[in-house]
Amino acid sequence: MSAIRLLVLGAVRQHGRAHGYQVRNDLEYWGAHEWSNAKPGSIYHALKQMAKQGLLLAHEVAPSTVGGPPRTEYEITQQGTEEYLRLVRESLTAYDQKPDILSAALGTMVDLGREEVLGLLEERVRSIEEWRRSVTEYYTPEEGPGRLGHIGEIMNFWIHSADTGADWTRGLIGRIRAGAYTFAGEGEPFIGVLAEGQKNPYATGERHPDDDH
Numbered sequence: 001m002s003a004i005r006l007l008v009l010g011a012v013r014q015h016g017r018a019h020g021y022q023v024r025n026d027l028e029y030w031g032a033h034e035w036s037n038a039k040p041g042s043i044y045h046a047l048k049q050m051a052k053q054g055l056l057l058a059h060e061v062a063p064s065t066v067g068g069p070p071r072t073e074y075e076i077t078q079q080g081t082e083e084y085l086r087l088v089r090e091s092l093t094a095y096d097q098k099p100d101i102l103s104a105a106l107g108t109m110v111d112l113g114r115e116e117v118l119g120l121l122e123e124r125v126r127s128i129e130e131w132r133r134s135v136t137e138y139y140t141p142e143e144g145p146g147r148l149g150h151i152g153e154i155m156n157f158w159i160h161s162a163d164t165g166a167d168w169t170r171g172l173i174g175r176i177r178a179g180a181y182t183f184a185g186e187g188e189p190f191i192g193v194l195a196e197g198q199k200n201p202y203a204t205g206e207r208h209p210d211d212d213h
Helices: 003-015 020-029 040-052 078-093 099-111 114-135 145-177
Strands: 056-061 071-074
Touching: 003 020, 003 040, 003 071, 003 078, 003 099, 020 040, 020 071, 040 056, 040 071, 071 078, 078 099, 078 114, 114 145
Parallel strands: none
Antiparallel strands: 056 071
């Protein structure tokens, strides 16, 4: 799974309709260029590919009155919405994914209902615990990594990562259960995208040939 697909669909969905540079600007605002593969070329490629796949609808927009080339605005389709929500669900539960997948899911989880998110996170904890049990069939943390030589530090690292991941997820479950954040169907959501023309303090400032298209 690629985080870029989830991130791009999420940004377009929040706008309702957005051109490529808006999507790029949003993802840089989220810092996604630092923790995922959401670089300009990847973003524009993902938009074009998902339009071909029927997940996004591309609209050709006339040039502005001040000049410049016409732009393509993207709108998520019903198929795209279904794919987006599937990716959010899968990313919240899958423990065997890269950290950028979970980060993307955390940024989009409020598009699901609160109870569903709680259930998915509880499933995530169960997956972590099951994975840990499978590892400890071959490696006993209490005996320390030394009996496997320096290679044991690999197992030690993963056990500690699993324990930390499970503890963090339980903490998130507690915060959500206590009422944190606004989820789907609960009222006005937090606006996580920039308005047209709003300055992005985290923009990289790097130009890309597709910024104007």
